[in-house]
Amino acid sequence: MHTGRAFSILNYMVQRSSAHFNASFAALADATRRGVLDQLARGDASITDLADRFEMTLTGMKKHVGVLELAGLVTTEKVGRVRTCRIGPCRLEEEMAWIARYRRVWDARFEALEGVIDELKRQEKARGRKKRK
């Protein structure tokens, strides 16, 4: 495939789910937010519960939950004065696929590098044998 064409396909793929990926990876880039997800995966909790559990102010926790909500990782519902948080519709499916694809290319690239190194070693050895003769 022509490099230009390959690049434009790649570029399209990168752009397509770009906004979604930005939001979800950014949401995961914080230990408290990952902790909140772990917590909610085990059961629903109010913002107050979460703030207590992570020893944080209500305002701080509301911010974190907002970031998770934007990424579709959490949904919230207010009943009376309590806002209940639960895990959202985003199953991190595409994120997983992105990482899996990256790892495949990574592995292929390193295998190729190893091949080059082996070839260099073989040539080195052959030169060594020639010299000794």
Next chain:
Amino acid sequence: MHTGRAFSILNYMVQRSSAHFNASFAALADATRRGVLDQLARGDASITDLADRFEMTLTGMKKHVGVLELAGLVTTEKVGRVRTCRIGPCRLEEEMAWIARYRRVWDARFEALEGVIDELKRQEKARGRKKRK
């Protein structure tokens, strides 16, 4: 297992690789940086190459490469006046494992919810039959 103990184990796990996860997920939370990784997985490139390809200033690209380098996703080497970038040692293995684990818990939780809904439907139906009698 006691909830407090479960939580402290969870907390330990969250903290352990916390700094690394923050760096790698933050690095992935940007379309240009994901594009650079895609690009480098296909072949080494200089900062100048990357800046051209992504239509960006050298300073801007240097910043992005710096973020990727901190996360172990890229390594760079300066030979003469050219800094060559290549994919780094981080294979996103733990990130993949984190997401996989989250998805397992997510699936289990939604299956459990479906079970509750099915049970409620069954009870509703049973009540409907009683009323008709």
